[in-house]
Amino acid sequence: MLARKLPPTDKLICARYACCLLSKSTEVKCPVREASWEAFAAIRQKARQDASFGGCQTQLLREYHRWPPATMAAILIAASRVFPAGHECTEKLLRKVLWRVQHFISCLNVRELLSMLEVFAFRGIREHDPRRTDLFLAAIPQLQAQAAVLSLSEVRRAAALYKQLNIRNEPLFHALGQRLDELLEASLQRRRHDVDKLKSRAGPEEAAVMTFLGACGRLNILPPKAHQLLNVVGPSARARKDLPRLAALAQLAAKFGLGDAGEANQILIVVSAAFERAVPDAPMSKGYASQAVYGQLLMALVFDETECQMRxxxxxxxxxxxxxxxxxxxxxxxxxxxxxxxxxxxxxRVERPGVMQHLQLKGLTAFLEGVKQLDDASQPLPKCSSQQHLQVSGALRELGVKHSTEEKLQPYVADVRLARQQRLIEIDGPLHFVSNSTRYDMKSSLKHRLLTKQGWDVHHIAWNDWPTHHHTRLTYVARLLRSPPPGKQLMEYSPLELRAAADVHNDLDKA
Known part of the structure; x- marks a missing residue:
């Protein structure tokens, strides 16, 4: 369309532009023109002045550093919407931006920054050199400081982005949670007269809360108002009998320590009734019968070992x-x-004989045995040994302790198993703990409890309790193996120094 309105010289430039930067499809829009007419005009002007003009692709890569960061960001965002992953020019530009990442992001407002972060995440482009600043980490202070101007959808996008990248930053999520609370309160004030209607359908508020809670659950961050947020989304999901959402909420309630809350119990009542009505006459054929729904619900129901008829x-x-x-x-x-x-x-089997009896009466134990016999493709997911795993293994080897790593103990994989002993060592990274505390997350506590009840002595080494120096590590491992393992319940991690001091104190008391 633009080429028809231009003189012949400009028509040639536009044709070159289309050939160099765009695909041959006439339906594809020009990202530079869409993002910044000034930048597009500058490229046209350059083409008039330079007889050896090589095309817009080359010009973009040569002169990107001269453009204002906001213009550059707008062009890259527009290009990411037009071109698929792997487009050479777009990805070269993104990698060049990484070289000046701190200067670049400091010149963007929070909305431009969030859109840029999504472009980098979508393209899978990230700084992997530990000596250089990571874009997503460098952006956190700015996102946190300007969280108060984010909209509901932007809070949701920010939470989803950092969940996808598996980056846990508690201050950022607290800022996002505070902004979410403000937006929910304002929305409730505007629509208070329509509360019954709100409960019957999912709106942007519920979607934002679910994304935020899901990100916190994945990253083991405890939201400061988790109970209130559960009460925001639970009633409407129950009214719609939205089982995927209810199953996710049941798991999140267990993760956040809200399994005994009134709303969590109401959710389980609705879920149980829905499953019982569907089985055995009509198997679940609707969307809520996904495998993820079942898995989320199962973990929530077995986490707490206390007797509860509803669970x-x-x-x-x-x-x-x-x-x-x-x-x-x-x-x-x-x-x-x-x-x-x-x-x-x-x-x-080890904690709920009453449930096992019900499963036998319904003929489900044979099904569960069949699941246990699945081949390796359905066995526990393989674990990648971290540097700390290798260091612990090396220390054991130097001490002459025979052991194996990543030992399968169905349904789990133990980090280290000592040979000819019922002893295990688990190396716990940051995501094994809730927020920045020493409290273990749901899955780690459950794994320890079930392994212990099968007769294993399970020792633990937290990622921040492991010594830096080689000889200190040997001493640490030797003391760990001499110390008694934790009991069946493992909710908090106690550093080895504190455990050793407690053992000495107990010995003195006995004397």
Missing amino acids: DRALVASIHAVFADFGSAIAALDERLARQLQVAELAC
């Missing part, structure tokens, strides 16, 4: 629902759901 009822109903969908095709089970079923079966 037991929901646990039997959910296993029965999985059987109704996959009983005749066990091999179709996703490997994560297969592992979660194995964890649930182990928890029932």
